Amino acid sequence: xxxxxxxxxxxxVFEEAPVELxxxxxxxVSVYLFWYVQYPNQGLQLLLKYLxxxxxxxxxxxxxxxxxxxxxxxxxxxxSVHISDTxxxxxxxxxxxxxxxxxxxxxxxxxxxP
Amino acid sequence: EAGVVQSPRYKIIEKKQPVAFWCNPISxxxxxxxxxQNLGQGPELLIRYENEEAVDDSQLxxxxxxxxxxxxxxxxLKIQPAELGDSAVYLCASSLDxxxxxxxxxxxxxxxxxxxx
Numbered sequence: 001x002x003x004x005x006x007x008x009x010x011x012x013v014f015e016e017a018p019v020e021l022x023x024x025x026x027x028x029v030s031v032y033l034f035w036y037v038q039y040p041n042q043g044l045q046l047l048l049k050y051l052x053x054x055x056x057x058x059x060x061x062x063x064x065x066x067x068x069x070x071x072x073x074x075x076x077x078x079x080s081v082h083i084s085d086t087x088x089x090x091x092x093x094x095x096x097x098x099x100x101x102x103x104x105x106x107x108x109x110x111x112x113x114p
Numbered sequence: 115e116a117g118v119v120q121s122p123r124y125k126i127i128e129k130k131q132p133v134a135f136w137c138n139p140i141s142x143x144x145x146x147x148x149x150x151q152n153l154g155q156g157p158e159l160l161i162r163y164e165n166e167e168a169v170d171d172s173q174l175x176x177x178x179x180x181x182x183x184x185x186x187x188x189x190x191l192k193i194q195p196a197e198l199g200d201s202a203v204y205l206c207a208s209s210l211d212x213x214x215x216x217x218x219x220x221x222x223x224x225x226x227x228x229x230x231x
Contacts, residue, residue, distance in 0.1 A: 004156075009154075032216055032217045036222075041224065042224050042225075043118065043205055043207075043222030043223050043224045043225055044157070044205070044207075044220075044222040045222070046219050046220070046221075049217070049219065051217045090156050090157075092156070094216045094217075095216060096216060101159060101162070101170060101216075102159070102220070104156025104157050104158070105156050106154065106155050106156055107154070107155070107156055
């Protein structure tokens with residue numbers, strides 16, 4: 001069965017600094033990968049997803065992620081964060097063969113300091 | 115375009131009482147999902163509907179939880195009776211394709227935060 005590990009439960013960074021949120025997955029077959037963001041008291045919103053093609057995926061709000069098959073990773077990056085990026089970020093995986101059953105990681109809380 | 119609508123946003127009940135949550139998906143979306151999100155965790159799928167058919171309810175505790183999606187549009191999730199451990203956020207999501215393909219984007223509602231006392 002597939003699984004997702006988000007290595008950091010909390011990541012504090014200063015405003016305008018770069019950030020990387022780490023995600024590793026485990027699966028014996030090909031997968032689709034997602035990053036979702038959850039702002040306080042809101043539902044999840046898709047940031048970006050990798051289905052196929054270029055391993056560098058660009059998403060909304062200036063975020064990007066790189067799929068690394070050999071390291072089974074899908075780390076999320078942003079070159080310069082803003083206060084408004086404060087939120088919980090979830091990495092998720094689903095199998096090619098599975099009709100939409102997404103497995104979510106436990107989340108990384110990104111806190112931005114002014 | 116309106117997003118996924120859920121009500122109520124918050125619910126506080128005593129244990130052993132029944133509770134129901136309602137979800138209206140994005141117009142035209144054929145696949146609907148109910149997720150459970152415990153504090154500090156990612157969402158976990160409870161049930162998935164393709165139109166009015168429940169196609170994956172393997173994680174739904176059927177002794178106390180039930181769900182329905184009559185007419186393949188809005189849906190209700192019920193717990194009877196509620197237990198202390200049911201305190202969590204219940205999220206509803208929808209996606210466009212009726213086949214619920216793996217790569218489809220799921221759109222989430224704001225959730226219902228349930229507190230069982």
